[in-house]
Amino acid sequence: MASEGATDLPEDATDPADEAAASPPETPVVLFDGVCNLCNGVIQFLIPRDPEGRLKYAALQSEAGQALLERHDFPTEEFDSFVLVEGERTYTKSGAAIRIAELLGWPYRIAGVGRIVPRPLRDRLYEFVADNRYDWFGRKDQCMIPDEDVSDRFLS
Numbered sequence: 001m002a003s004e005g006a007t008d009l010p011e012d013a014t015d016p017a018d019e020a021a022a023s024p025p026e027t028p029v030v031l032f033d034g035v036c037n038l039c040n041g042v043i044q045f046l047i048p049r050d051p052e053g054r055l056k057y058a059a060l061q062s063e064a065g066q067a068l069l070e071r072h073d074f075p076t077e078e079f080d081s082f083v084l085v086e087g088e089r090t091y092t093k094s095g096a097a098i099r100i101a102e103l104l105g106w107p108y109r110i111a112g113v114g115r116i117v118p119r120p121l122r123d124r125l126y127e128f129v130a131d132n133r134y135d136w137f138g139r140k141d142q143c144m145i146p147d148e149d150v151s152d153r154f155l156s
Helices: 016-022 037-049 063-071 095-102 106-118 119-137 147-154
Strands: 029-030 056-060 084-086 088-092
Touching: 029 037, 029 063, 037 095, 037 119, 037 147, 056 063, 056 095, 063 084, 084 095, 088 095
Parallel strands: 029 056
Antiparallel strands: 029 084, 084 088
16 A cells, blocks of 8 residues: 655654654564464564564554554554555565565575465465464463563564
8 A cells, every 4th residue: 555645743743653654664664463472473583583673563553553554544443464564665464474574585585486376365365364363373461562672673
């Protein structure tokens, strides 16, 4: 989805969520379901594979996550897709997973070959897992709290 230009903010706007809504993030941001055990597991998988911290993270339920969803015209309620925000571009579902793998570099970038599978088929598989993720992996009562050593990678 393409997003519209930045919105006008009051002069005293310093809330990070407001700033996230006003301008595109400087680094790619992975938006994930903060109460989903599978989603949290994916984030825990990504962090050590990105030692330079090129990716930032925000729970869909967080202020920053909600601001980014709104900025890119995604619903802010009942939204259950993995999203990668990279500048003004957004990737969802299987497209987000493939792009994130490419950003991680070798050997993960080989996942780009997945683009030969038509997106509707890839996304159908993604949706099947997404629809069953709470039943299969469970859910938390609240969003995860990152460890202090990686907390700077999480937008709040």
